[in-house]
Amino acid sequence: MMATDGRQARKLLDRLDGDLARAHGSAYVLEVGLSALMQLAGAESGLAVVIAPEQTGGLLRTSEGVGDEEAGCWADTLRRTLERDADVVSSPEVAALAAERGYSFCLPVPFVSAGWTMGAAVLLSRTPLRLAAAQARRITAARDKIAPTLERTRMLEELQARVLEWSLLMRIGQEIAYRPDSTLLPRAVSLVASTFGYEQVAFLREQEGVLWVEALAGKSLDGWKSGHAVAARDGLLGRGLGLDELVWDNNLAASPHVPRRSRSEILVPVRLGSEVLGLLDVRASSAGAFTQRDPGVLKSVADQLAVALQNQRLLLQAEKRAAYLESVARIGQDVAAILRTPDLLRQAVESVGRRLDYERVAVFLLDEAATAASLVAEYDHGEVRAYDPPAVSAGVDEERQVSRAAREGQAVRREGEASGTEGSFPTQAELCVPIRFRGRVVGVLDIGTDRRDAFGPDEVGALSLLANLIAATLENARLYERERLTASELAERNLALVRAQARVVRAERLAAIGQLGLAVKHEINNPMTAILGNAEWLMEQETGLSEEGRRALQLVHDMSLRVRDIVARLEGVDDVRRPYLETEMIDLTGRNKPEPDEQD
Structure with a gap:
């Protein structure tokens, strides 16, 4: 490619301004920028690299003269140089690689903005080139146009990526926040795998020194199954259980615990305060699969998952507590009506x-x-x-x-x-x-x-209330028993009083009869004595009475004897009434109970 003269160079720079003004992405900026730099320098080929912590490998654009294998070597060399903040222009590694690839001309052009070197372009030619001072100034001017535009588009892309990332995280959070049932963990790992395109996502929980796979989504790269224990402590898990910090490795092949197929892994503790609820394990089958952004994304997911798990645990505890208290209330109903x-x-x-x-x-x-x-x-x-x-x-x-x-x-x-x-x-x-x-x-x-x-404290509190309820019910039963005995004693005393009153009434009636009998006896006996005596005297006379008169006189005599006998029976009434007039002391209050020995 021939170097441009002054007029062509100015047109090229003007066109570059227009292209950069219409730039809609950092990849486009690199592409038009690399093309302009190559034309200004008259280089046969070239490549441009941008590094970024959020994206492994950054961006790479090459010209037609650079193959994939060579582009990879150049990209690795430039990244290593830029990541250690070395001067890419005077880097011996860059010069050595150019000589190794047979280039007679190699011009590194760093893209610097706000004091930070975000990337570089390398202009290459297999034929020797000499840059005039005017060319160097034009290349510097083009670089100064490319660098701020590149940073602006990168920042915009980063912002868009973060907005998308947070919207995806919010979606995941909304999906799992209100799943207090057994579908929480399977749904969570499935969403993480499908949303971010991870090959395998698993949630692990430690129980008595053994890690169990509670949920698994994506491919089973290393033979894992949901509900099974992790038999081999492969990958990052091989470093030991009880991990409480985020760790990740993009090259598990170099690890002493090499899993079956996984070559990249991120292990994130799902933590709530100081308590580790479980581990979020994300794996990929290729090395270098994760970027610097992935650990941060998974940390956010783990934080949301920890809150969801805590909500689930609190809800289950509340349901258990409510069921327990309901059972305690039913026990109270069972015993409250029993009085024995x-x-x-x-x-x-x-x-x-x-x-x-x-x-x-x-x-x-x-x-x-x-x-x-x-x-x-x-x-x-x-x-x-x-x-x-x-x-x-x-x-x-x-x-x-x-x-x-x-x-x-x-x-x-x-x-x-x-x-x-x-x-x-x-x-x-x-x-x-x-x-x-x-x-x-x-x-x-x-x-x-x-x-x-x-x-626990809830059970102790509920059972304490139940014990107090049993105490009150026992006291009610004791009071009922005492009142029942008191009522029985009062009923017995009332019956005795009724019987005594009946005896008194009968005695009074008999006493009245006795008084009447005495009066009748006195009033009847005197005339009956005279009647009976005269009848007997007349019956002894032998003359002067007819047979009919004698029969009448005998009837008078017999009836007089009968009346005398009736009056004689009235004499027993006084003896009959005596037992009913005998007195007896009855304790109507129950205060003067005899001692047990006296009762015996």
Whole structure:
């Protein structure tokens, strides 16, 4: 290519101004800029490279005389030189590569803007060229036009890329933010893979030193399957579990833990505060597949995923807490209407065991002196037992969990296998909650389960409320029993009073009859004596009476005897009324109960 004269050079620079003014991308700027520089220098071939941290390899434009293999060598050399802030014009590597490729002329032209060298063009010729001072000035002028335009278009492209990136991240965030179910993780990794074009995206969670693949999207480059453990700690995972910082490698072939097919990997912890919820593992089958921008994008995705996982966890906890509290409320309904203490205790332990899924539940009640707690009811792996008299007694001063809860008046937790009450199975966790009524401990609710970490603050609070409800229900049952006994005693005393009143009324009636009898006896006996005596005298006379008269006189005599007998029977009325007039003391208040020894 022949060098241009002064007039052609000015036209070329004017045309370059027009082309740069219409530039719609950095690739176009490099293309027209490289062409103008080659014409100004009279170079046979050339290439231009732009580096950028956000894009591996940056941009590369070459002329027709440079093949792909040679372009790659030049690009690598220029990038290495530019990345270490070396002067590309005086770089020995650039001169050595030009000599190696057989070029007699090599002119590096750096693109500098705001003190930063963003790229360079290299003008090449296999025939020797000598640049005149005017040519050098024109090349410098063209470079000064190209560099700011290149930076402006690169910044615009970067802004557009970031806008697109953030819109994609927002889409992912919206998609996963409201998925509190089991589809959260599969949907998240699927969106990341499809949105950014990653070959394999997996979410891993560590459990007891083993990494499990909980969700997988894209190709299974290394034989992974969702729901399976990661057998080999390949790639970045081979550096050990518990990674809490973002790491990435674009050349896993150089790693001591080489996976099957993956050659590039980014491993991002999904962190919520200081807690690592899992790992986001992104892999590609080719080396150098990831750019400087990818780790930042995946870090944003991991942050959104951590929030979504936390929301999911909080929702599940809230649902579990609501279900637990609903079960506690139903237990309260089960026992609230029971007024007999034995039935109440049996229902309480059975409802707590079955509704809350605990293997063992027991109720201990304190004696009047609050020195010992006695087992009165127990639910043990589906079997319900009530004890009367109590089966087991624990002194309040002992170091058992039940004794401590009764003594301290606070819930006592234990974790780790240990025996429960007599006859019960060992449990992994135990909670003893004091049963309080009006600030006084009246018993202990003892709960055991085979699940570790079963008694968190929410469970302790709910069971404490339940224990207080049981205490109030026990007090209601005690008051009902006392009132029932009082009512029974009052009914018995009322019956005795009614019977006594009936006896008094009858006695009064008999007394009136007796008084009447005495009066009748006195008034009748005197005339009857005269009638009976005269009748007997007349009957003794032998003459002067006819047969009819004698029969009439005999009738008078017989009737007089009958009347005398009737009057004689009235004499027993006074003896009959005597027992009903005897008095008896009846205690209508119940205050003067005899002692047990006196009753015996």
